[in-house]
Amino acid sequence: MVSLKRIYTIAGLVLAIVILSMVAFTTWYTVDESDQAVILTFGKVEEGITEPGLHFKLPWPIQSVEKLSKETFSLQFGYEEKDGEIKDFPEETKMITGDENIVLADLVVQWKITDPEKYLYNAEDPEEILYDSTSASLRSIIGSSKIDDALTSGKAEIEAEVRELLTSLVNKYDIGISVLAVKLQDVELPNEDVRKAFTDVTDARETANTKLNEAEKYKNQRMNEAEGEKDALISKAEGEKAARLERARGDVAVFNKLYGEYKNNPDITRERLVLETLEQVLPGAEIYIMNDDGNTMKYFPIRPLEKEQAKPKEDGGADNE
Incomplete structure (x- = not known):
């Protein structure tokens, strides 16, 4: 025992x-x-x-x-990707835009656990809360956006607004999660006919914008050419004005000089002016000078005299050479 x-x-x-x-x-x-x-x-x-x-x-x-884990997690809203295959959930992603159009929008949220205590004990299922907050944020922002913005150039702004709203909700629920990034994956119309109609409208709008840009470009080109022509005409007119002013000043100076000589010798100056005027009006003509009484006519050989005076000058120049 x-x-x-x-x-x-x-x-x-x-x-x-x-x-x-x-x-x-x-x-x-x-x-x-x-x-x-x-x-x-x-x-x-x-x-x-x-x-x-x-x-x-x-x-x-x-x-x-x-x-x-300290790694970054991805929350896939509206679709699920496993083993390279993507499964869509259109009923979850169907939402109405601010201008009362229906779109399908899905996105991915990058998040990580930053406060383990709150993540473990402040909520029973923090990931479910994050998913619901993502859905509420996306629907709220899409619901206040126009369909053109959601489908084309406004995606970046929508992403930023969704991230801001989602971050505020997560902080309010205090579940120990931080949102790092929000990325829209697809925003599309619910069926092929609607997509084709919207594509046609978008193409027509882009064509109209292209034509408007071309017209504006042509307008600016013509305006620049007109401005250049205007500046050229103004510059030419200014040059003409300056040239005429200079000629007028020269004429005034010549006139003043002649007037001074005229006061000193009026008869000689008058005859000189008459001869110069005749030379300008009738170049190469033989000139006869008559007495004032009209009885005797005297020949004044101006041309032969000029030729006689010119010959000695030419001969002298030849000798000097």
């Missing part, structure tokens, strides 16, 4: 071995570089651990460890 004392001894040894094993295996833990951890003391969060490596704690059930 085995004595009762022996049974107690064996049971005590087994219990001691179990306790020592539990202490040995539950007083240390490791944290990877991609993980973060929180220490729980009787279920209450004591501290967060983000440093990778080996760490120690009190044995279970006094303290326990919850590990969470």
Whole structure:
């Protein structure tokens, strides 16, 4: 018969071995570089651990460890991508724009856990809250946007507004999540006929804009040419004005000089002016000068005299050479 004392001894040894094993295996833990951890003391969060490596704690059930990933997660709204295949959920992505058109919009949200304590204990399902917040934010922004903006050039602005609204909702719910980025994947019309009609309208609008731009370009070109012609005419007129003013000043100077000579010798100056005028009006003509009484006519050989005067000058020039 085995004595009762022996049974107690064996049971005590087994219990001691179990306790020592539990202490040995539950007083240390490791944290990877991609993980973060929180220490729980009787279920209450004591501290967060983000440093990778080996760490120690009190044995279970006094303290326990919850590990969470530090990586960036992607929330796919309106579709699901697995093994390279994409599955759409059009009923979730169907929404009405601000100008009462129906579109299908899906997006992806980049997020990460920034507060493990709040992520674990402030909500039962933080990812579900994030999904619902994403849906509410996207529908709100699309509902206040025009269909042209949602389908064409306004996507970047819609993304920024969705991210801003989603971030405010997540912060309000305080679930330990931070939104890093929001990216619209597809925004399209619900069926092929509507898409084709919208494409036709968009093409017509782009054609109209192209024509308007070409007309504006032609208008600017013609305006520039007209401005250039105007400036050229003004410049020419200014030059003509300056030239005429200079000629007038020269004529005035000549007149003043002649007038001064005329005052000194009126008869000689008058005859000289008459001869010069005749020379200009009748170049090459033979000129006869008559006395004032009209009885005797005298020939005044101006041309031969000029030729006689010119010959000595030419001869003298030849000799000098």
